Amino acid sequence: MKFRMAMRVVLFLTLTGMCVANFTGNLALGAAVVQSSTIYGGEAKRAVDGNMDSNWYNAACTHTNAERDPWWRVDLGEVYEVTRVNILNRGDAVPERINGAQIHIGNSLENNGNNNELAASVESIPAGVIKTFDFKSIKGRYVNIVIPGRYGYLTLCEVQVFAEKYTPTCFPRNLALGAAVVQSSTIYGGEAKRAVDGNMDSNWCNAACTHTDVERDPWWRVDLGEVYEVTRVNILNHGDAVPERINGAQIRIGNSLENNGNNNELMDMRVVLFLTLFTGMCVADSKVMDTPSCSCVPGNLALGATAVQSSSYAGAGAQRAVDGNRDSNYYNGSCTHTNGDKDPWWSVDLGKVYEVTRVSITNRGDAVPERINGAQIRIGNSLENNGNKNELAATVESIPAGVTKTFTFKPFKGQYVNIIIPGHNEYLTLCEVEVFADTSPYICVPRNLALGATAVQSSTHEGAEAQNAVDGSMNSIWGVGTCSHTNADRDPWWRVDLGKAYEVNRVSITNRGDAAPERINGAQIRIGNSLDINNGNKNELAATVVSIPRGDTKTFYFKPINGRYVNIVIPGRNEYLTLCEVEVFAEKYLSIWP
Numbered sequence: 001m002k003f004r005m006a007m008r009v010v011l012f013l014t015l016t017g018m019c020v021a022n023f024t025g026n027l028a029l030g031a032a033v034v035q036s037s038t039i040y041g042g043e044a045k046r047a048v049d050g051n052m053d054s055n056w057y058n059a060a061c062t063h064t065n066a067e068r069d070p071w072w073r074v075d076l077g078e079v080y081e082v083t084r085v086n087i088l089n090r091g092d093a094v095p096e097r098i099n100g101a102q103i104h105i106g107n108s109l110e111n112n113g114n115n116n117e118l119a120a121s122v123e124s125i126p127a128g129v130i131k132t133f134d135f136k137s138i139k140g141r142y143v144n145i146v147i148p149g150r151y152g153y154l155t156l157c158e159v160q161v162f163a164e165k166y167t168p169t170c171f172p173r174n175l176a177l178g179a180a181v182v183q184s185s186t187i188y189g190g191e192a193k194r195a196v197d198g199n200m201d202s203n204w205c206n207a208a209c210t211h212t213d214v215e216r217d218p219w220w221r222v223d224l225g226e227v228y229e230v231t232r233v234n235i236l237n238h239g240d241a242v243p244e245r246i247n248g249a250q251i252r253i254g255n256s257l258e259n260n261g262n263n264n265e266l267m268d269m270r271v272v273l274f275l276t277l278f279t280g281m282c283v284a285d286s287k288v289m290d291t292p293s294c295s296c297v298p299g300n301l302a303l304g305a306t307a308v309q310s311s312s313y314a315g316a317g318a319q320r321a322v323d324g325n326r327d328s329n330y331y332n333g334s335c336t337h338t339n340g341d342k343d344p345w346w347s348v349d350l351g352k353v354y355e356v357t358r359v360s361i362t363n364r365g366d367a368v369p370e371r372i373n374g375a376q377i378r379i380g381n382s383l384e385n386n387g388n389k390n391e392l393a394a395t396v397e398s399i400p401a402g403v404t405k406t407f408t409f410k411p412f413k414g415q416y417v418n419i420i421i422p423g424h425n426e427y428l429t430l431c432e433v434e435v436f437a438d439t440s441p442y443i444c445v446p447r448n449l450a451l452g453a454t455a456v457q458s459s460t461h462e463g464a465e466a467q468n469a470v471d472g473s474m475n476s477i478w479g480v481g482t483c484s485h486t487n488a489d490r491d492p493w494w495r496v497d498l499g500k501a502y503e504v505n506r507v508s509i510t511n512r513g514d515a516a517p518e519r520i521n522g523a524q525i526r527i528g529n530s531l532d533i534n535n536g537n538k539n540e541l542a543a544t545v546v547s548i549p550r551g552d553t554k555t556f557y558f559k560p561i562n563g564r565y566v567n568i569v570i571p572g573r574n575e576y577l578t579l580c581e582v583e584v585f586a587e588k589y590l591s592i593w594p
Helices: 044-048 192-196 269-274 318-322 466-470
Strands: 003-007 032-035 071-088 102-106 117-121 130-146 158-163 180-183 210-215 220-223 294-298 306-309 345-362 376-380 391-395 404-420 432-437 442-446 454-457 493-510 524-528 540-544 553-569 581-585
Touching: 032 044, 044 071, 044 158, 071 117, 117 130, 130 158, 180 192, 192 210, 192 220, 306 318, 318 345, 318 432, 345 391, 391 404, 404 432, 454 466, 466 493, 466 581, 493 524, 493 540, 540 553, 553 581
Parallel strands: none
Antiparallel strands: 003 210, 032 071, 071 130, 071 158, 102 117, 102 130, 180 220, 294 442, 306 345, 345 404, 345 432, 376 391, 376 404, 454 493, 493 553, 493 581, 524 540, 524 553
């Protein structure tokens, strides 16, 4: 079947690469908003939802009634020195309605905030264009957009607010932006480069989208210039007509140009869309940046690198120690294991020379933690004796069962990091090895809001406190003392207090690994701000746990729910509730869910 490929494509690739430097955080994103009136469902919150679509009919824009001095206002939550406001105008029709609008900023709600200081006036904004207004810093909590002195409609497709002294937010860099592109054919001037020009307008008539001819297997391709580990692709579809034309399209990524690249690997979109953003530099103006929902930490140089070991017992290969999984239960398949070798060893190749300053080792948690005692960490560039003759960086006296212990030392230059138990026959088991250098790229890691937060539960069995589930230990062995445990209560529950309300969209639960994994079956995750009814167990239902395999960590994605309290409850029966770790995330950049 022949069909025409006509769309605007935006590739947003979360990769090993730099974040956007000097990109300050949009303070308006997801903030509280109001407007003078609402018609046609054009709610005020549409202007701060992160959706850059300018087509009103796609439910992406606000809309007031036709009234005298229509206005819209965002509450930033606290006072900032605002220096810039971006406004995305409607793209499909009547762009002139925004003409004459004013931006007012301040701390007063007199006249709904419209009497605050004038920051800028909007002469005009072309259809579907986002226009930036820069001005001297104005202190204020409220940002108003008002059209004064006439009757009119006020429509805003997106409003972004920035402050001079606000800590920059780390956004993964879009490597497709401005890159070289080609497509199978071009008609109506719909050049391939339109899909990587940074323009988020989805209206074809605004010359914002690509367009191929009607042909067999139409395609479009971007050349990133070098090889990356691609984890995410965003596509903005044609917004004014025929959206169904994109149906069935495939995303293929690879290094071959055979068949114009269309024979490269097909991406599994369920995996792609929800890969955690463990990539991207977090440096702007030589400063490391944290945000409420993202921590910027040094990158683990060993993650996914090539690893080898002296031997492998029962298929427990060396690569398991660099798979990113800290699960310390050997039987869950995440730990390495050698035979009982003389001087057993494990080695990772970092790919190039780094000045290594820190190595973290996660020890086996279910049994025999003492086997790691006396291990040595050696770092260098030689492969003599498989690298075990390189310089000694640290010696492992002991690591408690299931614990991750970090060894810090002066910088050692080296490509190879070895862990060896010298001088006797022994098994070497490593559940995870992480390697860091002073020059490690900083990476964006979604922040676990539950870590160290205050937790309570319906009862406590044998001293297994609620706090154990937010201690950062992923050890799933009950006897080690890192799991929570209630008595056999009716409707047992556990709750964490995040300290303030977040737009929570992901919760991960690590189940008990040594016994009785079925006890978690049927548990509910509930999120909200109320403790008035049943200890928070009547807050909004986010997800239900069908089951979690023994010792596994399972992640539950859902539409963002505003709440301070996250409850896990097993309703309708008498049961023990055991949680080995609970992680809670509120990632504003995730605007999609399964």
